[in-house]
Amino acid sequence: MSNETAKFLNSRRRHKTDVAIARQLKIAKSKSSHSPKLDRQPHRLAKHHAMDCGNPKCGLCGNPRHIRKGEDGGRTVQERRTMQDMETVRDTHSNGSIPDQD
Secondary structure (H helix, E strand, C coil), X not given: CCCHHHHHHHHHHHHHHHHHHHHHHHHHHHCCCCCCHHXXXXXXXXXXXXXXXXXXXXXXXXXXXXXXXXXXXHCCHXXXXXXXXXXXXXXXXXXXXXXXXX
16 A cells, blocks of 8 residues: 555445444344354454345345245235236325316
């Protein structure tokens, strides 16, 4: 590292990593699934979230399109909500009043 800007950028990158690890370690310690392995090796949380169980078939951690193939063709919650909104006819003004029929 020849100049001061390179030193500053490197130290800032390392600091951001350390802060992210500390934040994930705090989350892991507050939950009941905290393992003692994280105390010895906190850098495990550098690129993984503390609440990620690692199971690809988990409903929270996995991809919802791959998990729920049978239900609604594997659509996500947001996609099902938009499809539901398209199926219902809403003939109202923005203030909720019904328009006059002529």
